[in-house]
Amino acid sequence: MAAERVANLRRAVGALMARSKREVPHYYLSTTIDLGAAMDWMQRANADRPIATRLVTAALLLAASAKAAKEVPDVNGFFVDGAFQPSPAVHLGVAVALRGGGLVAPAIHDADALALDELMERLRDLVARARAGRLQRAEMADPTITVTNLGDLGVETVFGVIYPPQVALVGFGRVVEQPRAVNGMIGVRPTVTATLSADHRASDGLRGGRFLALVDELLQKPEEL
Numbered sequence: 001m002a003a004e005r006v007a008n009l010r011r012a013v014g015a016l017m018a019r020s021k022r023e024v025p026h027y028y029l030s031t032t033i034d035l036g037a038a039m040d041w042m043q044r045a046n047a048d049r050p051i052a053t054r055l056v057t058a059a060l061l062l063a064a065s066a067k068a069a070k071e072v073p074d075v076n077g078f079f080v081d082g083a084f085q086p087s088p089a090v091h092l093g094v095a096v097a098l099r100g101g102g103l104v105a106p107a108i109h110d111a112d113a114l115a116l117d118e119l120m121e122r123l124r125d126l127v128a129r130a131r132a133g134r135l136q137r138a139e140m141a142d143p144t145i146t147v148t149n150l151g152d153l154g155v156e157t158v159f160g161v162i163y164p165p166q167v168a169l170v171g172f173g174r175v176v177e178q179p180r181a182v183n184g185m186i187g188v189r190p191t192v193t194a195t196l197s198a199d200h201r202a203s204d205g206l207r208g209g210r211f212l213a214l215v216d217e218l219l220q221k222p223e224e225l
Helices: 002-023 036-046 057-071 116-132 137-141 205-219
Strands: 026-034 077-080 083-086 092-094 145-149 168-172 176-182 185-199
Touching (some): 026 176, 026 205, 036 057, 036 185, 057 092, 057 116, 057 145, 057 168, 057 205, 092 116
Parallel strands (some): 092 145, 145 168
Antiparallel strands (some): 026 185, 077 083, 168 185, 176 185
């Protein structure tokens, strides 16, 4: 039965992605983000925490994405009945790989309004329930923008396919150390490649670029996430 469920899930996701590639005019953008400030802050924040409550990099990336989506509504919402309908709320879909195979992307509701610790708690809960098959219908039905993070698998760059009727998907790869110049000085910094796959019917490169730039800006001030 488990194998049959996985096969059915793969067929459903495959059909949806095929429809997306046929009907949605995708455009793609990417940028490399310096995570030095974010990683230093997270290390300090985790110093006195028990392991079970420590923050992980994914929480920072999700928080920045949610807040950026609130500020750039062109990437947050649905394209239905021939028109884009921006969403007043940011319900952040999080791609979760299931243990038996397959992928789901349930939503963290009102993710832009959550404190970082609450977002981290919601993320842990969502992943656990997704892998246990205990997701609620609303969590699967109403994500307004989706984030996929394949860094744990060693992937450096992710160019995803939009989940219709959503109009954007954000991808993050693994954190890698790279030589970068800061204030004229060369050093080795932790970086991540952030990508945006977006629907040209709802936004354009200018707005998509603004979204990625804002994600970058927010991650330079992690204490404000």
